[in-house]
Amino acid sequence: MAENIKLEIVTPDNLVVDEEAQIVMAPGTDGEFGVLKGHTPFLTSLKIGSVKYKDASGKERVVFVSGGFAEALPNKVTILAESAERRRDIDQDRAKQAMERAEKRLSTENDDSIDYIRAKAALVRAIHRLKVKGYIV
Numbered sequence: 001m002a003e004n005i006k007l008e009i010v011t012p013d014n015l016v017v018d019e020e021a022q023i024v025m026a027p028g029t030d031g032e033f034g035v036l037k038g039h040t041p042f043l044t045s046l047k048i049g050s051v052k053y054k055d056a057s058g059k060e061r062v063v064f065v066s067g068g069f070a071e072a073l074p075n076k077v078t079i080l081a082e083s084a085e086r087r088r089d090i091d092q093d094r095a096k097q098a099m100e101r102a103e104k105r106l107s108t109e110n111d112d113s114i115d116y117i118r119a120k121a122a123l124v125r126a127i128h129r130l131k132v133k134g135y136i137v
Contacts, residue, residue, distance in 0.1 A: 003037040004056050006076040009063055009084050016084040017063060022054040024077045026070050035072045043071050048121075048128050051079060062087045064132040066125055090133045099126035 007024050009017040024035045027049030051063045068081035102123035105114050130136040 005035065005037045005039075007053055007079075008076070009051060009065070009079040009081060011081050011084050016081075016086065017061075020056040021061075021077075022056065022058060025052040026077075026079065027051070027065070028070065033070075033072075035077050038074050039072050041071075041073050043069065045069055046079065046081065048124050050128065050132050051084075062132050064090060064129050066128075085129070085132075087132050087134075090129050092130065092133050092135055095126050095129040095133065096135070098122060099130065102126060 004020040007021040028044045046068045064085045065081040066083040071078045105119040
């Protein structure tokens with residue numbers, strides 16, 4: 001069995017994950033990457049998506065992250081995320097409502113009062129939360 005690596009996922013508000021993992025997969029801005037014990041050190045920015053990891057017992061875990069940065073060291077991965085939620089903490093109804101609001105805003109044409117960039121970002125976040133929760137495949 002492979003050695004474990006320390007995983008920390010931190011937001012400005014709290015420590016979301018602090019545990020040992022067999023492998024960590026994260027959504028880098030240049031593509032998804034994986035980290036095992038002994039990985040070459042690097043730093044990268046993250047896009048909205050899912051951090052997937054196998055905990056020390058081998059069970060797959062998923063955490064939604066909304067951007068940020070990841071630092072990989074030979075024995076530790078630290079993710080500094082703008083926001084992060086474990087699968088169990090995602091409110092599916094709230095995410096569906098956010099998706100519907102964003103879709104409604106984006107369907108409005110030529111309305112100067114709507115910030116389309118923010119609406120699109122809100123839609124992407126809601127969709128990824130729902131994917132992590134298993135509502136959208």
